[in-house]
Amino acid sequence: xxxxEEIQNGFQKAILEGDKSxxxxxxxxxxxxxxxxxxxxxxAYSARxxxxxxxxxxxxxxxxxxxxxxQLCRAYIAETPSHTPNARWYGNELPIFMENSSIxxxxxxxxxxxxxxxxxxxxxxASDEPLLRLDDLAQIPPEQWPSLVFSPVQATRRxxxxxxxxxxxxxxxxxxxxxxxxxxxxxxxxLVYRDDxxxxxxxxxxxxxxxxxxxxxxxxxGVLCELMATWGGEDDAAMRAGSFLHGWISAGLITDQxxxxxxxRGAP
Amino acid sequence: xxxxxxxPQPLGFGLGLRPPHYPDILDGIEGIxxxxxxxxxxxxxxxxxxxxxxEIRERYPVVQHGVSLSIASTAPLNMDYLAxxxxxxxxxxxxxxxxxxCWTGVHGINLHDLLPVPYTVEALDHIVERVDKVQDxxxxxxxLENVSTYVSFKSSEMTEWEFLTALAQRADCWLLLDVNNxxxxxxxxxxxxxxxxxxxxxxxxxxxxMAGHQDNGTHIVDTHDHPVRSEVWDLYAYTLKRFGAVSxxxxxxDNIPDIRELIAELDQARAIASRLNIDFHSAADMEQIS
Numbered sequence: 001x002x003x004x005e006e007i008q009n010g011f012q013k014a015i016l017e018g019d020k021s022x023x024x025x026x027x028x029x030x031x032x033x034x035x036x037x038x039x040x041x042x043x044a045y046s047a048r049x050x051x052x053x054x055x056x057x058x059x060x061x062x063x064x065x066x067x068x069x070x071q072l073c074r075a076y077i078a079e080t081p082s083h084t085p086n087a088r089w090y091g092n093e094l095p096i097f098m099e100n101s102s103i104x105x106x107x108x109x110x111x112x113x114x115x116x117x118x119x120x121x122x123x124x125x126a127s128d129e130p131l132l133r134l135d136d137l138a139q140i141p142p143e144q145w146p147s148l149v150f151s152p153v154q155a156t157r158r159x160x161x162x163x164x165x166x167x168x169x170x171x172x173x174x175x176x177x178x179x180x181x182x183x184x185x186x187x188x189x190x191l192v193y194r195d196d197x198x199x200x201x202x203x204x205x206x207x208x209x210x211x212x213x214x215x216x217x218x219x220x221x222g223v224l225c226e227l228m229a230t231w232g233g234e235d236d237a238a239m240r241a242g243s244f245l246h247g248w249i250s251a252g253l254i255t256d257q258x259x260x261x262x263x264x265r266g267a268p
Numbered sequence: 269x270x271x272x273x274x275x276p277q278p279l280g281f282g283l284g285l286r287p288p289h290y291p292d293i294l295d296g297i298e299g300i301x302x303x304x305x306x307x308x309x310x311x312x313x314x315x316x317x318x319x320x321x322x323e324i325r326e327r328y329p330v331v332q333h334g335v336s337l338s339i340a341s342t343a344p345l346n347m348d349y350l351a352x353x354x355x356x357x358x359x360x361x362x363x364x365x366x367x368x369x370c371w372t373g374v375h376g377i378n379l380h381d382l383l384p385v386p387y388t389v390e391a392l393d394h395i396v397e398r399v400d401k402v403q404d405x406x407x408x409x410x411x412l413e414n415v416s417t418y419v420s421f422k423s424s425e426m427t428e429w430e431f432l433t434a435l436a437q438r439a440d441c442w443l444l445l446d447v448n449n450x451x452x453x454x455x456x457x458x459x460x461x462x463x464x465x466x467x468x469x470x471x472x473x474x475x476x477x478m479a480g481h482q483d484n485g486t487h488i489v490d491t492h493d494h495p496v497r498s499e500v501w502d503l504y505a506y507t508l509k510r511f512g513a514v515s516x517x518x519x520x521x522d523n524i525p526d527i528r529e530l531i532a533e534l535d536q537a538r539a540i541a542s543r544l545n546i547d548f549h550s551a552a553d554m555e556q557i558s
Contacts, residue, residue: 001388001423002423004340004342004385004390004391004394008341008383009375011383012373015379015381016377025421025423026419027422029456029457030458031458031486032456036486036487037487041383041419044381045379048381081377082373082378082380083376083378085336085349085372085378086312087308088309088312125312125313125314125315125316125317125318126314127313127314128314128315129314154313155314155315194315197315197319
């Protein structure tokens with residue numbers, strides 16, 4: 001008699017590899033052959049994983065159409081068995097899969113669309129964190145400001161897009177025909193964030209994006225101001241940095257976890 | 269652990285919580301006594317789903333129902349998963365936590381399906397030991413559900429209902445009796461569903477599931493995308509007669525209709541209970557008093 005482990009190994013092999021050796025352990029039923037019945041599980045496996053991907057990537061699905069999206073899903077599933085107990089995370093690797101695939105990265109807007117949808121999903125159910133308020137900042141003595149290190153909330157993602165994929169997404173989500181794909185001379189700087197419990201994104205100027213990235217990397221505010229002078233000119237550099245910070249705090253993008261102990265003044 | 273006399277009181281007639289129904293529920297639509305949530309859907313860091321769940325659990329009794337415990341797997345228990353489950357339970361404070369008598373994968377892979385178990389003494393010993401560990405870790409009894417099966421194994425040494433009964437008694441766990449799954453499995457394997465119902469101990473069952481299925485002629489598939497079929501309502505009536513008032517939950521996972529259609533289906537369950545003079549209310553009232 002086969003052990004439980006042998007049965008489970010054989011059954012899983014049938015589902016993942018199509019090896020039907022396990023059929024010797026499965027009787028026919030009064031009305032149906034055992035291979036038809038085993039086929040229910042084999043069919044359900046890919047159908048269920050495709051459903052997970054459809055839920056996570058609805059605009060990519062709309063853009064590709066049923067047939068091509070199904071091809072993409074099956075290619076992903078063949079390379080990516082699920083290692084997570086939660087269906088929510090199964091599609092996380094799809095953007096990387098597409099970026100690394102010669103077929104699916106040939107049209108750059110495709111992995112970019114996947115990356116954008118992935119980012120929207122991730123910020124949607126990212127952690128809720130206590131937020132920094134403008135009032136909190138008023139309590140900090142001016143001499144400490146240069147050493148303050150601010151942290152973005154986890155419900156944010158930064159992207160650089162080399163195509164007009166955001167226009168494509170905006171059209172798809174409103175059921176309009178997507179525009180023709182265009183390569184951009186300068187990458188579009190994008191911030192994905194959560195606003196009133198819904199995922200959203202907006203473009204950023206190069207200067208704002210650079211400051212955000214350096215802040216997220218732990219660079220103190222004083223150094224950020226110096227970098228602003230380098231990027232956009234010395235005039236009003238500190239004011240511009242303060243203005244960006246004010247906007248981020250007002251939008252609930254900064255946690256209340258301020259590192260006030262940083263004394264580094266060196267360039268990042 | 270609680271004693272059997274402390275079996276949870278029936279909650280009445282509930283629905284599986286699904287996102288398309290959030291607005292109506294938060295607006296206070298009537299006709300739903302309690303909700304069952306899929307644990308994994310809320311085992312996430314934060315955001316709107318957890319906030320809505322917080323609001324709903326303030327207003328209704330809630331139970332947690334998982335799909336990835338994989339209690340019958342020969343792979344080690346996933347302690348990270350159990351930690352997340354326990355964390356969610358601490359937030360939700362569910363009336364009970366359930367999952368399925370099945371396995372979902374081995375060698376670190378999750379096939380995301382409720383896969384069948386051979387009803388052998390070896391499998392029983394293995395699962396009893398794991399239920400014991402899970403209940404110790406969670407600090408409460410869990411309920412295990414009979415799944416729909418499309419295949420059986422030649423090595424099985426007992427019936428499914430004998431296996432479930434032995435498991436519940438030896439592991440000291442609750443059972444979630446899915447009436448539709450009994451119907452589906454009985455059709456697929458050619459036995460009388462009433463024999464299954466009669467074989468389950470009444471003192472172990474804390475919940476019923478009801479759902480729709482797809483009849484493919486030679487076999488039935490448990491799809492949860494149709495209303496409950498009349499044959500399954502008949503089996504529900506038979507089951508109610510044997511078990512009395514047990515929390516009844518309607519599941520719909522695909523082709524999800526307006527919530528009013530599902531409430532109308534719940535009313536069918538209420539009508540059956542009423543016709544049989546099975547009083548859910550007094551039991552629920554007693555729970556509120558206690």
